[in-house]
Amino acid sequence: MDMxxxxxxxxxxxxxxxxxxxxYRISLQNLVHR
Structure with missing residues (x-):
């Protein structure tokens, strides 16, 4: 049960x-593309 x-x-x-x-990865890519 515990496992x-x-x-x-x-x-x-x-x-x-x-x-x-x-x-986070998508937002980072959006910042890079801008």
Missing amino acids: FLLASLLWIWLVLLHPCKFN
Whole structure:
């Protein structure tokens, strides 16, 4: 049970963290193109 809970928390953390990096990279490219 603890391992399953830890795995689900890690998966949620990766899913929430990934869009932040993606948006940061897009905004950085927009600044470079300007």
